[in-house]
Amino acid sequence: MTIRVVLVDDQELVRAGFAMMVEAQDDMEVVGQAGDGKQALALLATVEADVVVMDLRMPVMDGVEATRALQARAELPRVLALTTFDTDEDAFAALQAGASAFLLKNAPPDDLLGAIRVVASGESVVAPRVTRRLLDRFAGRLVTDQRARTRFDALTDREQEVLGLVAEGLSNTEIAARLFLSESTVKSHFGRVLMKLGLRDRVHAVVFAYESGLVRPPNDRPD
Template sequence: MSVRVVLVDDQTLVRTGFRLVLDATDDIEVVGEAADGSHALDVVARTRPDVVLMDVRMPGLDGIEATRRIRCGPSPAKVIILTTFDLDEYVLAGLRAGASGFLLKDALAADLVTAIRVVVAGEAVAAPSVTRRLFAHYLGRSPAPRPADERLATLTGREREVLTLITHGLSNAEIAVSLSLAESTVKTHLGRILTKLSLRDRVQAVILGYECGLAASQVSG
């Protein structure tokens, strides 16, 4: 079954370029396009895509609010924020609104396809090092640790270790090696973390980890 994608950008040329790349991919289907946030909501409601590629700087309803509404909708699609710069001030707001990651507009065709597949699989779009750099830039480069943060009180010791490693940008496979666990066990811990902390996905977990000072905690392994 193909991954259904909606393209949202006020530049026709950008949408056309993305469509040409995706139309050449067997397992991805572009089911709609929109030039602004309001139109995007209509297209998403009508087509029910799996993934939305969302620009943030658009006239009328911007991509951040459109992302928030899509993610709070009855059938929330995954959203990938499109940005021109990898430290765009709007990216973090988009991630907070529920986007699963971000992608540079000048990304290679292979990176675009991979990003969509990765999001559908439940991972974050951007490479961990890039995502960490973005969060560090906007949330503070040296967040002070807060061991007693009440938001983490419901986690077990192992779950806190996993969250710390996620905050440091490690993938599930890397966490498994660091903690001598099966990768399936790491996925189970991640699922419990998201449930206990009422988080949408891995990106939201990284944001919370930075806010709680886990980026300053020592990485195991």
């Protein structure tokens, strides 16, 4: 299946370079380009895309705000956030807004293309352990969402347990060993967690765990 990609960057030369790279792949095509977040939202209302390669720092509407706005739409594409700045603040903002991946613009071409493929497949590029490190650092900016807590309470005890272990950064294999279950059973449980909570991948499951109060910031955890 061909991966439909939308490129969003305020620098036309950067978009042109990315477009040449993407179009050279047998399994990808560029279905649209935009110069800022506002243009991107308008474009994505008219074209179907699987992955949006989104610059975070743009005029008019930045990539974080545009990514957040996309979350309110049905059948939304996944967002691969790009930035020239290697800062935890950028990564945190992108992930909290709903991005499934975070890369620097100067990453090797193969890394960018690989990230597009991973995100299109439904996975995330940022490891859950990295997500938890970011959330631990910036947890003070997160406010426990009562609606998230209500959705969490609708999970079964086993599903809550699996989500908690995912939030710790454990892989399906590690969770299976911890709970004495088969890996396929863990995958089934976690698949139901994602479906019930309306989440896209493991990274956003970790974010939800903080928002629901399942995981507490380090300062709030018992010694």
